[in-house]
Amino acid sequence: MNEMTKITTLKDWETDQEVRWCPGCGDYAILKAVQRTMPELGVRPEDTVFISGIGCSSRFPYYMETYGFHTIHGRAPAVATGAKLANPDLDVWIVTGDGDALSIGGNHTMHLLRRNLNCQIMLFNNEIYGLTKGQYSPTSRVGTNSPSTPYGSVDRPASPCAFALGAGARFIARGIDIHKDLTNVLKAAHKHQGAAFIEIFQNCIVYNKDVFDEFAAKKTAASTQLLLADGEPMLFEKGAKGITLDRDTLSLKVVDVVDGDWQAANVIVHDVTNRAVAYMLIEMPFGEFPMAIGVLYDDPRPTFESAVIAQNEEAAKGKKRDLQALLNKGQTWTVAEPQHDL
């Protein structure tokens, strides 16, 4: 969207409600990023709905001067599906967390992505249950010490983006709460027609402080983040390194780029419609590889609600909306008058 469509300012998207997150929480940065992005989308507050589940992230709707629905744990995708089917003109944003979207609401998240409801899903991943005071979550790393796992968690974490891809999502992106590029990710998600899944690494400063620092810290970002852009080579370390495909093992590998000649190093040009590469980018083990940030995958398909509406219209075509005729349908008989009294 360009500047011409700007019909609101940041102020128009702020509510008068006191924000109740912990001081220093990554949620503040995400809220600001969203409020900063909205005017650039050319949308109106009254057509916008933020729908959330339960958890710290799910308080988000109270702070957006739009329509908002703070629902119940894990069910935001289902509520959003009903709202969108009822009024497809609404611009629906789902706000959820790692526990809300992948544990209690995992089923709904999967089916929303599979159906491809046209909406944006912002999954604030902090790898912990914050609002219930710090239990480990489905994205917590093995060994996470928490009130419910005093000897460390033993189960392997879910990968949100891999889950989304497996469920059939057609748009998958990653962002970082304090990253200034987050607005670009949000804009791309909004532009995508269909379910747009965004994993946002969010710093829970109380229960899981700086858990993403190894790649989110600004100081080292150049060497730990692979910032993706469609049509651009996959370079990091200020262009000194890149990602290429090892043709023998059919896997990605890091290569050195000499004198900026990335073509010579066979660095891959990011194509957001390439699902196979998207999967490899999602699965790159951090450490050996940088963390892929930005739009990983974007390949739209027809949306669920458009298919439902088209079918409803097709099925109704040529039929009269005549309730009396409906009641009288089938074989009927007439009783002229009572034959006798009982």
Add this chain to the structure above:
Amino acid sequence: MATALKQDDSGKNQPENAENVVVRFAGDSGDGMQLTGGQFTLSTALSGSDLATFPDFPAEIRAPQGTLFGVSAFQINFGSRAIETAGDQPDVLIAMNPAALKTNVDALRDGGLIIADAGEFGKRNLDKAKYENNPLDDGSLAKWQLLKLDISALTLEAVKPFGLGNKEALRCKNMWTLGLALWMFEREREPIIDWLKSKFAKLPDIADANIAALNAGHAYGETAELSGDGLGSGHLTTRKVGAAPSAPGEYRTVTGAEALSLGLVAGAQLADLPMFFGGYPITPASAILHHLSRLKEFGVTTFQAEDEIAAIAAAIGASYAGKLGITSSSGPGIALKGEAMGLAIMTELPLVIINSQRGGPSTGLPTKTEQSDLYQAIYGRNGDAPMPVIAARSPGDAFECAIEAVRIAVQYMTPVMLLTDGYIANAAEPWKIPDVSSLEPFPTSFLDTMPEGGLKPYSRDEKLARPWIKPGTPGLMHRIGGIEKGVDTGHIDYGAANHQQMTEIRRDKVLGVANSIPDQEVALGKAGGKLAVVGWGSTFGPIHQAVRRAVEAGKDVAHIHIRNIWPMPKNLGELLKSYDRVIVPEMNTGQLKTVLRDQFLVDAKPVNKVSGQPFTITEIEAAIEENLS
């Protein structure tokens, strides 16, 4: 009723005039008994008899052939007077195999007629039914009339010209049997022939074979009657069951699931709202989803969700966005929806929740009927979570109840629970088609402009309902959710006084529904007296007939049937106290009884049945007798 088919002393085959007759078709679940019963019902309805049916089938779709647990039965009671139940005891049992005979014969009244397909009584099937000897030959059926017909062979003979395989040909057995039944009760074959032609339009050979079997069964009756053959102790005769007196008008047959779906469509139209229906497959509620999914031209969107919770959550989302949200399930699914019901109560959005009750707890008896979700409906949520509850008493009544549920939901901005059960959902009855122009509209109004004094999403009208504001409305942006709301503003508010006040408002709003419902009437008998028999839901038929017989016998008994389960009609307490005794027959262990005792301090006594089968009239009569003596 048992007088209808008593063997006449002359032993001659003369047409008998019966006030009503109960026929049960029983066979293997693959034998098409439900279909046979359904078509017999249609033909009977078209002849003008009143009727009630009771389909009774196993949970297994195709249980192993010939087994006792694979028996599927369909009972119909039809007569020339008002019929309110599917009948206590069958007068005629049509048994398609040994297992069907074994599981059903004890229900047959003494002297009743058994028609058995002797061709299926080989050793293999007898073993499967755990018969040591062939009951058709060993005299064990002596107290009944027995007709042994090799229906299998007769059917194979009838469909021979159509060159079907043995298996395909035998599948026409049910039509042969239906033909015989149509002959016995002098019913028309034409509607069935029309139906077969349209059902098998693309398979004309199958249609013709079935029609030939139907005609052969019918012809068999005529010939056998003339020849007076000796196939057993019974006689084949025709029975005349005349048309029942009923109010003038146009009629059709309707099942509860059909009537309820039509009522929801009507309700949405009267409310001037498009409908969103979220459902998840579950027995016996799925039929409602199936019916509504074919009615797109009425502004109906149906959504088969990923689970029960998503089904209600999506319906809440649709109501939030300005449609009429509806969800439907049976007990286990209703349990899953509990938390979301609380959300609808807290956010005060209209919603209709239908529970087609079945035997419980847990998976329980999925295909059998019960009324054991009354507590769940009234109380089954966390917190003080009041919700109006209404219960349909018959298939036809489900139409009116559905409209009433929609009205309460939109006028009071509240979820409403509508109770039916497996019996109502599947049973068919003649239904006087309502005149749509006589239904009173209750158009919905949305708040779409800024009110004087600013926006207060939780302000109240005289019914204590809050305004319904659709997202998309300029200037009225606000946030709602499951956290306690501040009075008027709807902002998050954990305050002590606020929660007290909001809890009371939610309670009073729902109790206020009593101002918009009619006073409790006495269905039969008079107000005040010795004994009131109080029921709700599908027990209406047996209670009504039992009380009618008692009243006709000069006894001081009344029938009261409660539709508005919560809140209850305002006069109900006084009415109940005007009787010396109150008994409450229910298909549970005494749930309404407990609520009545709690609400009105009346000494209501339970009469309970939890066998998965509806009450018989005789059982209620016995309870009346006991409580009058």
